[in-house]
Amino acid sequence: MNRTTVRVVVGVLVAIAVLYAPYYFEPVWNRELSRAAYFAIAAMGLNLLTGFNGQISIGHGAFFGVGAFTSAILVDTHGWSFEATIPAAAVLAAVVGVLVGIPALRVKGLHLALVTLGLAVLFPRVGQKYIDGAGGVALVRPKRREFDSLLSFLADDQWQYLETVLIAALLFLLAWNLVRSRVGRAMIAVRDQEVAASTVGINVARVKVGTFALSAAYAGIAGALSVMIDRAADATNPLLAFRNSIEFLVAVVIGGTATITGPAVGALILVLLRRHTDGLIEGKEVLSPAIFGAALITMIYVLPEGIVGGLGKLFGRLFPARAAVPATAGAAGPDPSTTTTTPTEEEP
Amino acid sequence: MDLFIRYILIGIGNGAVYAALALALVLIYRTTGLLNLAQGEMALFSAYLSWWFTTHGVPIGLAIAFSILLSMIGGAVIERVLIRPVTAPGKSHLNVLIVMLGMFLAINAISQLLFSTDAEPMPKPWPSVSSPGDPVGRSARLLDIGNTSISWAVGALALTLIGLCLFLYLLLQKTKLGLALRAVASNPASARMVGINTSAMLMVGWALAAGIGALAGSMVAADRGSVSPGLMTVVLVYAFAAAALGGFDSPVGAVVGGMIVAIAESLTIGYVDALSTIELVVPFALILLVLLVRPTGLFGRRVVERV
Numbered sequence: 001m002n003r004t005t006v007r008v009v010v011g012v013l014v015a016i017a018v019l020y021a022p023y024y025f026e027p028v029w030n031r032e033l034s035r036a037a038y039f040a041i042a043a044m045g046l047n048l049l050t051g052f053n054g055q056i057s058i059g060h061g062a063f064f065g066v067g068a069f070t071s072a073i074l075v076d077t078h079g080w081s082f083e084a085t086i087p088a089a090a091v092l093a094a095v096v097g098v099l100v101g102i103p104a105l106r107v108k109g110l111h112l113a114l115v116t117l118g119l120a121v122l123f124p125r126v127g128q129k130y131i132d133g134a135g136g137v138a139l140v141r142p143k144r145r146e147f148d149s150l151l152s153f154l155a156d157d158q159w160q161y162l163e164t165v166l167i168a169a170l171l172f173l174l175a176w177n178l179v180r181s182r183v184g185r186a187m188i189a190v191r192d193q194e195v196a197a198s199t200v201g202i203n204v205a206r207v208k209v210g211t212f213a214l215s216a217a218y219a220g221i222a223g224a225l226s227v228m229i230d231r232a233a234d235a236t237n238p239l240l241a242f243r244n245s246i247e248f249l250v251a252v253v254i255g256g257t258a259t260i261t262g263p264a265v266g267a268l269i270l271v272l273l274r275r276h277t278d279g280l281i282e283g284k285e286v287l288s289p290a291i292f293g294a295a296l297i298t299m300i301y302v303l304p305e306g307i308v309g310g311l312g313k314l315f316g317r318l319f320p321a322r323a324a325v326p327a328t329a330g331a332a333g334p335d336p337s338t339t340t341t342t343p344t345e346e347e348p
Numbered sequence: 349m350d351l352f353i354r355y356i357l358i359g360i361g362n363g364a365v366y367a368a369l370a371l372a373l374v375l376i377y378r379t380t381g382l383l384n385l386a387q388g389e390m391a392l393f394s395a396y397l398s399w400w401f402t403t404h405g406v407p408i409g410l411a412i413a414f415s416i417l418l419s420m421i422g423g424a425v426i427e428r429v430l431i432r433p434v435t436a437p438g439k440s441h442l443n444v445l446i447v448m449l450g451m452f453l454a455i456n457a458i459s460q461l462l463f464s465t466d467a468e469p470m471p472k473p474w475p476s477v478s479s480p481g482d483p484v485g486r487s488a489r490l491l492d493i494g495n496t497s498i499s500w501a502v503g504a505l506a507l508t509l510i511g512l513c514l515f516l517y518l519l520l521q522k523t524k525l526g527l528a529l530r531a532v533a534s535n536p537a538s539a540r541m542v543g544i545n546t547s548a549m550l551m552v553g554w555a556l557a558a559g560i561g562a563l564a565g566s567m568v569a570a571d572r573g574s575v576s577p578g579l580m581t582v583v584l585v586y587a588f589a590a591a592a593l594g595g596f597d598s599p600v601g602a603v604v605g606g607m608i609v610a611i612a613e614s615l616t617i618g619y620v621d622a623l624s625t626i627e628l629v630v631p632f633a634l635i636l637l638v639l640l641v642r643p644t645g646l647f648g649r650r651v652v653e654r655v
Contacts, residue, residue: 056445103636106643109441110383111596114588115639117385118632121585125626239581246449253446287461293454300434300443300450 003319018165027157031229034157036271037164038225042244043251043263044168044175045218050249051258052179053211054191056109059100059116061244062123063093063216065235067223069131072140072233082146086167086224093220094213101212105205120242127235140233147228164225168264171218176260187211219248247274254299256306265307353496355618359611361571362586364505367606368512368564369587370594372557377596378533379553380427380435382444386451388584390426390558391565393455394419395575396463398566399470408473408570416562423558424551426451432550460577467576470569474504501571508567509603512560516599519556529553533597582628586610589631593638595648604646609634 022030046060067089074080074088100119104112131140149159178184186207189197198204227233234240247270255266273295274288303310369391376384384390394415401411430451434443489497520526531539532549540546568583569575590609594601609631616627623629638645 050442056442058445058449103640106639110445111592111639113385113441113445114383114592115635118585118588118635121581122626122628122632125628129626239578246453249449250446253442257440257442287457289453290457290461293450293452293457296450297430297447297454300446304434304443 003315006315006319019162022154022158022161027155030157030161032271032275033268034161034164034229035226036268037161037168038222038229039247039251039271040264040267041168041171041225042219042222042248043255043267044172045215045222046248047252047257047259047263048175048178048187048218049211049215051252051262052184052191053187053208053215054108055104055208055212056113056249057116057215058113058242058245058249059119059123060215060219060248061241061246062119063097063219064223064226064244064248065123065127065233065241066096066216067093067220068227068233069127069140069223069235070220071224071227072142073131075142075146075227076140082142082228083163086221089220089224090217091220093223094217097213097216098209100216101209104212105208116245117242120245121238123241124235124238128238131235139236141231142227144231147231160228164229167221167225171221172260172264179260183207183210250296252306254296254306256308256310256312259306259308259312262306262308269307350496351618355614356611357496357498357502359614360607361502361505361610362614363607363610364509365564365568365571365583365606366586366590366610367509367603368560368567369583370590370602370606371512371516371599372560372564373587373591374594374596374599374602375553375557375560377591379529379550380431382431382435382448383588383596384557385445385448385584386455387557387561388580388587389452389455389459390419390423391561391583392575392577392580393422393459393565394558394562395470395565395569395579396459396468398562399468399569399575400463402471408471412473412563412566415566416559419562420555420559423561424555426558427551427554431554432547456577465577467574470566470573470575472501472570472573473567474500474570476500505567505571508563512563513599513603520599525552585628586613586631589635591645592635593645595645597649598645598647601645601647 021033025033042060042064045063046057049055049057070089070092071082071085074085075082080088100116104115107115147156147160149156151159154162179187186197186202189200189202190204190207194204197207223233251266251270252263253266254269255264256262273292305313369387372387372391373384376382376387397418398408398411398415401414402408406414430447431444434447489499491498491503518526520530528539528544529549529552531542531544532546532553536546539549564583565575565580569579572579586609587606590605591602592605593608594603594605612630612634613627616623616630
């Protein structure tokens, strides 16, 4: 069996499982899986920015929130149909992304993390001041029937699940094609060595701001979808945007930075983990972040390249890209440089 | 005019706290090149520790001293156990960022588990006037200038900051340990070659930062009158703004930055109604402005990168 066959087989099996899931599970679990799907979209957006372009952001919760409120307000007070609000949410989040991306050109690494952290802390406060939801708080709840199934043979939860998964699949396909294109290679070159990238004619500023905008648009779409699943856009909790931002980043890192399937795997694990740690010990809800934080630190030590990164290495060993030449196979084994699938190594 | 002076005084009091926490951030940045996102939560833990000592009959001054000592040990342990394994030259910052975020969540939760999930009254280490129904009392008046009275809180916070600066100046400039710390900050490889124990210096840097954070955390809790789980998150944002404004590698910059940020904050609260409840816009705008105009901050050094 060669690599391509294995990939196709695994891909088809996963696709069948994903499509069959809404008929197998209860509505509660479908909602949980839909949550994982929109989480995966936001994580993918962050992965494009952080994993492929090297710009660290812990402010994506704010873009997510912009998308959520755009969608919720358009549906609730302007009478748009929900599906039409998704592009609007993406555009608005992208505009905010450009506004943040331009100053971000001046800063890198942890400094950028800091600026975006400010964004996440600021967002709910601005929301509370300017968004006037029901009861005067920053909480917009569109009516339930806005999200009813449009197809008669699907129950509401199945419809919502399939819509979210379909959009997620499209966006993942887009990301997959993008990173293998000319633009994607420019993004990676900017991440690996900015000065060198500019000497070969890459417009560093345009690539960075463009990636920021695209990444924010992904988060905005995820936010819009979250309105459908959670039936609310919420900025009442001052730390929610911050918590979301952290969780997106965690999903990327757990799944595998700069991989295509990583964010989906990470998001699924995260949503399941959150569900299980939140109610783990009665009366000790504060324990949840403690376990979460500890799990995070452990993860970095045990699997620094994430689950997909680690599995990719294993996969590379089991199925080398080129069949080893019999004469040298016993002596050297597969050459690691040709089998690693994740381009995470950097020149010092 | 009186009102204006009062706002400035509030700014100076807060500024002392922001500056102290910013100093802790700067110390870690200089020795390890990291921005410690968990600094605020470490300070929160220390503040709860001070409070815990006072509930066991220890006078508040002594309680803060104990807390500082324990926090310094904790800081050194955190550096050695959690941070060291994920930092190496050339490694991505992402992993260390995740570890710090993990610390951020875990330390906050552990503080709540060990101590309290509620706001707890924090006694003041300076003279205060107690009144019935108010367990910790208000700060006593230190002196009057014209019609404006300066409370002990502002005086004590400012004096603490001055003492801290003096201590750091003497430590860094006049002792052998300080020389070694500066050497590691400026060039780790060369420092190692002349026989400085660089790994010990990294631990010392984190210990100092944790100790300063403990002092800042306890003082801000005393100033606010209580210590609660969300106490330090916003203070940390202001401290980051202060450090960014001053340049991340400059202690002088941290102090000046802290004062600018805090005075700007209190004047905004006082005079700009449009920004009420979102005065956090001010430090954020300051960070952005500084990064756009002068990325190295007011007092920072320009770093030349080799390709």
